[in-house]
Amino acid sequence: MAGLEEGLWGRIKDEIEELSRKGCYESVSNALSLYIAPKLRVLAAALLGYGRRAPSRILDVGCGPGTSTVVLRALYPEAEVLAIDPASFNLLAAKRRVREPSGCVQAVFESLPFPDSTFDGLVAMFSFRDVSSYLRALDEARRVLRPDGRLVILDLYRPEDPLELAASIGHFRVIGPILGLAYGCGLDGLKFADVYHTVMRMMTPSELVREARRRFRRAAFVKTPLLAGILTAEGPRPS
Numbered sequence: 001m002a003g004l005e006e007g008l009w010g011r012i013k014d015e016i017e018e019l020s021r022k023g024c025y026e027s028v029s030n031a032l033s034l035y036i037a038p039k040l041r042v043l044a045a046a047l048l049g050y051g052r053r054a055p056s057r058i059l060d061v062g063c064g065p066g067t068s069t070v071v072l073r074a075l076y077p078e079a080e081v082l083a084i085d086p087a088s089f090n091l092l093a094a095k096r097r098v099r100e101p102s103g104c105v106q107a108v109f110e111s112l113p114f115p116d117s118t119f120d121g122l123v124a125m126f127s128f129r130d131v132s133s134y135l136r137a138l139d140e141a142r143r144v145l146r147p148d149g150r151l152v153i154l155d156l157y158r159p160e161d162p163l164e165l166a167a168s169i170g171h172f173r174v175i176g177p178i179l180g181l182a183y184g185c186g187l188d189g190l191k192f193a194d195v196y197h198t199v200m201r202m203m204t205p206s207e208l209v210r211e212a213r214r215r216f217r218r219a220a221f222v223k224t225p226l227l228a229g230i231l232t233a234e235g236p237r238p239s
Contacts, residue, residue: 002133002134002135002201003131003132003133003134003135003136003137003201004130004131004132004197004198004201005132006132008197008201009130009131009132011194012130012194012197012198013086013087013130015188015191015194016064016087016090016130017087017088017089017090018188018191019180019185019188019191019192020064020065020087020089020090020093021089022184022185022186022188023184024180024183024184024185024189025064025065026064026065026067027183028176028179028180028183028185028189028192029126031179031183032171032172032175032176032179032192032195033226033228034225034226036224036225036226036228037126037228040154040224040228040230041067041068041071041125041154042071042075043154043224043230044068044123044125044152044154044230045068045071045072045075045076045123045152046075047150047152047230047232048072048075048076048121048123048150048152049075049076049121052148052150054076054078054079055076055079055119055120055121055150056078056079056080056120057079057080057082057118057119057120057121058072058076058079058080058081058082058119058120058121058122058123059082059083059084059112059114059118059119059121059122059123059144060072060081060082060083060084060123060125061084061109061112061122061123061124061127061128061141062084062085062086062109062124062125062126062127062128062130062131063083063084063085063090063091063094063104063127064085064090064093064094064126064127065090065093065094065097066083066090066093066094066095066096066097066098067097067125068123068125069081069083069094069097069098070097070098072123073098079121081098082103082104082105082114082119083098083103083104083105084104084105084106084107084108084109084112085104085106085107085127086106086107086108087106088106091104091105091106108131108132109124109127109128109131109136109137109140109141110131110132110133110136110137110140111136111140112140112143112144114144115144116143116144117144117145117146117147117149118144118145118146119144119145119146119149120145120146120148120149120150121149121150121152122141122144122145122149122150122151122152123151123152123153123154124137124152124153124154124155125153125154125155126154126155126156126228127155128153128155128202129155129156129157129198129199129201129202130198134202134203134208134211135211138211138212138215139215139239141215141233141236142215142216142236142237142239143236143239145236146236147235147236148234148235149234149235149236150232150233150234151212151216151231151232151233151234152230152231152232153208153230153231154224154228154229154230155202155228155229156168156195156198156199156202156227156228156229157199157202157203157204157205157208157223157227157228157229158199158200158201158202158203158204159204159227160204160205160206164227167227168196168199168227169196169199169200171226171227172192172193172195172196172199173193173196176192176193176195176196177189177190177191177192177193179192180192199227205221205223205229208221208231209221209231212231212233213233214237215233215236215237215239216233216234216235216236216237217234217235217236217237218233218234218235219231219232219233219234220232220233
């Protein structure tokens with residue numbers, strides 16, 4: 001439940017950046033999700049404002065090439081949207097892709113360069129499982145969110161059911177590399193098998209909810225199709 005150790009974290013970061021440079025990372029990721037991922041991004045973004053006033057300041061953590069940032073700006077055109085990512089290439093891509101971005105900052109989830117109580121919405125879409133410390137990331141989310149702030153994490157999870165776990169292993173270790181080769185990544189497409197490592201180190205739904213409830217007054221997890229799920233948490237507890 002710790003996160004990705006330093007060596008694996010660096011490798012995953014470099015692989016994502018390299019596959020993004022080749023222009024095949026997003027297309028393979030969407031295919032790997034059977035093209036459900038774009039719809040899940042919209043759903044996760046919508047949950048930021050569901051049942052309450054729309055957020056006015058949003059942080060998109062692990063923005064990649066701006067895929068989720070585009071969705072957030074479309075749903076909340078009046079909000080200030082800031083995006084962070086550890087990869088410089090992704091930030092450049094996000095700046096080109098997002099019209100009039102409020103800001104793109106090179107940073108990691110575990111050490112957010114913002115004061116306490118800065119945002120009323122924070123999202124991490126398919127990026128939380130790649131952090132080096134899940135607990136520090138949740139601590140940082142609690143710190144930078146306002147008292148009524150809401151956290152939404154959309155990501156793959158480590159299944160607790162043995163059959164679901166076996167399906168997850170097969171999907172990411174076998175189907176991922178095949179799609180990587182088919183979608184023009186060259187031999188680098190084989191690196192999509194490393195998604196398996198991030199899933200196996202990821203928190204289970206019950207672990208994620210437990211740790212979120214230690215830091216937020218309310219938290220819930222809903223499974224979505226194809227081994228992904230959405231955590232929503234709000235009301236940061238005092239640290």
